[in-house]
Amino acid sequence: MTVAEDGDGPPEVRSVSPLPGLPDRDRCILERYQAGASKRGIARELGISDGTVRNVLNRLAVE
Secondary structure, eight states, X not given: OEEEOOSSSSOEEEOOOSSTTOOHHHHHHHHHHHTXXXXXXXXXXXXXXXXXXXXXXXXXXXX
16 A cells, blocks of 8 residues: 555555556456465356466466
């Protein structure tokens, strides 16, 4: 998180992504996988193929 101050009131807290530049779909897949979801479950939930999930995780070097 970062804190932004403009001098007119309390500072604003902003969330900062730990992986800037990661596409939203890749981030969704990674978050679900890290939470314990199966590749097939992620694919069904997001309406994409199992192969797409596998390819994203392989590209991100996640095992």
